Amino acid sequence: MKTRTLAIAALAVRFLTISVPLFAHHGTASYDTSKTVTVKGTVTDLQFTNPHVLLFLDVKDDKGNVQKWQGELTSPNHLERAGWTRTSLKPGDQITISGFPTKSGANSMFVSKVLQADGTPLNAGLGN
């Protein structure tokens, strides 16, 4: 278990130093690359299909209301090469995601970082 955690952390460090354009699939126009947004919430769904994996979260705001958030990741092909499977995140998992927010202001981001409940990162597959 500890070895696996170390392996995931090592992958995350590698991703930070070797990166492929985040928007290599379809351009930058939808996302504001000058900002970073971070939300913490509960996974409600993971759509692990091409062209982009979609992650859905329920996020509680300061008032305690549930906001629905969407995170767009890279292709499942890249994520699998970074160690993901279709069940790496399951409904009920508590995670923190960070990334570039949409320009429209919707509860949506392009995910560059995923932290699990215990703080260990999941490689967001952007080095592959």
Added chain:
Amino acid sequence: MRNRLTYSILGLLLALAFTPLMFGQTAEKSDAAKTPTSTAEPNLSGVWNARPPANAKLPDLIAYFSSFGKAEPAMTPWAEATYKAAKPSFGPNSVTMEETNDPVYKCFPPGVPRVYLHPFPLQIIQIPGQVVMLFEYDHMVRHIFTDGREHPKDLDPTWMGNSIGRWEGDTLVVDTIGFNDKTWLDRVGHPHSDQLHVVERIRRTAQDTLQVDLNIEDPKAYTKPITSTMYFQLNPKWDIMEQVCMDNVSFLNFEKNEDVPAK
């Protein structure tokens, strides 16, 4: 004359003799560099992934996967007008996914050399008489004929062009013509015509590194050749996976909705 015939038969026998070894080699995914497909031909086999320059900043990373060459290409008036009318999703003229008219988002083939810009790996498979490039991106294929043939005299224009290759020492020199004019040269909207002529010089500069020097000419579109170099990293543990462009279509329809679907 008799000597030439003898050499041809010997060459053919040698090529056939190595074929079972070569296929076994590919299936085992062992160190591709050590087993050439013939006594003379360098080995470019393997699964390769485009590798941007180390320590590149984000704008340079994006440029590496958007277009070719460091500077804006020298365009003819036709190309300038066509470029202005394009609505790409990358580059200085980029628009949103809802507004783009880039043909790849309708799943038309990306063409050559644009296919190198789509960030999925490619597998090079060498068999006697041809080098095959299998691209993970929408399972595009290029057959580069190395059997000494010339381009056909009356070429039907195709999306990915007609490629012939010859070896110069350790370098595979690929000549591609016969393109239709339905693809974009790159992802930022630069056009090309059916006179596009692409020359690639491909060689293995290290066991795990492929260098591709591109020379792009198109007298209808550009007044000077466009040159560019791309590097590819060998990934011995990777397989080419499925990637179907039509998945984009349903995905993009979803993106138009602001609401997150209830599940």
